[in-house]
Amino acid sequence: MILVTGATGSVGGEVVDRLLEQGEKVRVLTRNPEGARRWAGAVDVVTGDLSDPGALGPALDRVDRAFLLLVLPGVRQAGPIMDAVRDAGVEHAVLLSSIRAGSAQDSALKQVNLAAEAAVRESGLGWTVLRGGTFMSNTLPWAASVRTERVVRAFGGGFRSSAVDPRDVGAVAARVLADPIPHRSRTHTLTGGEVVTITEQVAVLGDLLGEPVTFEELPEAVTRAAMVEQLHYPPALADSMVTMLRNGDESLPRVDGAVAEILGRPPRSFREWAADHIEVFR
Template structure:
């Protein structure tokens, strides 16, 4: 039995869509009603990292896990891994981040990810670490301003990031969960090219057939914007991360997706072409009926 956590998130949803119908799978979510795309025979259970009893129920009979945690600074990994080991789980595939490899990265988020990786490696279970660069889907945060103003606002908009298609991350996760030979491996996952926000804006403009422009945020503006969405410590960590990108730390491209899946990593243009409706004006905004 396989357990998938984070099933309502960006990567977990894609993992579920890629599992074969005959794979025995259990899906753990705080809100099971929000789970979509699971294989037909999948079992969906409620689970919460704050509730040990729910973890014990979710892990009963499980031998492999796709693990996603997102509450930065919390001890969700420690709680889950204790329960997983007690339940007899053999292999954990964990979603981490590429920044853990960068010795210059010492922000809150990266330290938390490093600590969580150390917990898994020391757990006594087999492990596989997925270390993606930024998700291409992060550009969906631009959708509202693109729809309303034709503007992308970005900090260090001319700095490059080898962002990766979430579907590629999910494909590597499924391979690691269902094929032999991935235990003890750490996979840095990138797209096929490093792109700037300015270049991504240009590609979106071409695909949408409308003029878009990229406006540069200064650090104070970015801090203010992120401060409305995240705790102060997380916003500061994002600023430090952006500074590393400005300095070129995120521009390196790896062939890992192709090495694991046998096909090249997907391009940003291909990802954007499949998600264009998110960037288009709502029909009501152009005088058409809902």
């Protein structure tokens, strides 16, 4: 049995889909069981929260492999979670971390992901760490303004990253979970195959829509305030995100070959991702 946390998210849902295709038995742990209805009858669904490690018994019962997201709202310490995972008899844990964990530049985001990685490595279990790059799906919040005004308003139009399709991240995770031995004690950095800027992503959307989409740069202070006040980011995390959007972290334009190595094909491009989701923006 494989436990998938974060199953209602863009990566976790892909992990579940690919594992089911591979014939694996899957259980999902979610705070929102309604979000798992599309797998009704195909997976075990346990309502629960990683912020309460003491209540994870039903989710971990008879589980031998687990896909874990430990950097989540409300999850303050990864250690007690990994203690519960180990004590339940899980043999291998696959952690979704961030490319920022490997950055030479210190930041709040780096430290929280490094802490999660350390908890997994020190758990005594078999482990694999997947350091995901910037997700292409981060562009989905632009959809409303693109649909109504053909405009994207954001800070950091020149922000460069090797954006990765969450479907590729989920597919890699499923491969590792299905056959963890070749990936035991390994850290894979998962990126796309090209470096793109935000303004280049906007231009791709315009091309696919057949009409221009303009980009309007928001002030840094406005963006930081929105992160703190609307998204409830801690101030240190908001600072880290703003620094990133200023191209202050050279880990993000890095192109890595792990996706191609594990999946046996090139990672999807942003154009491919956008073409598959263009109706959201239309």
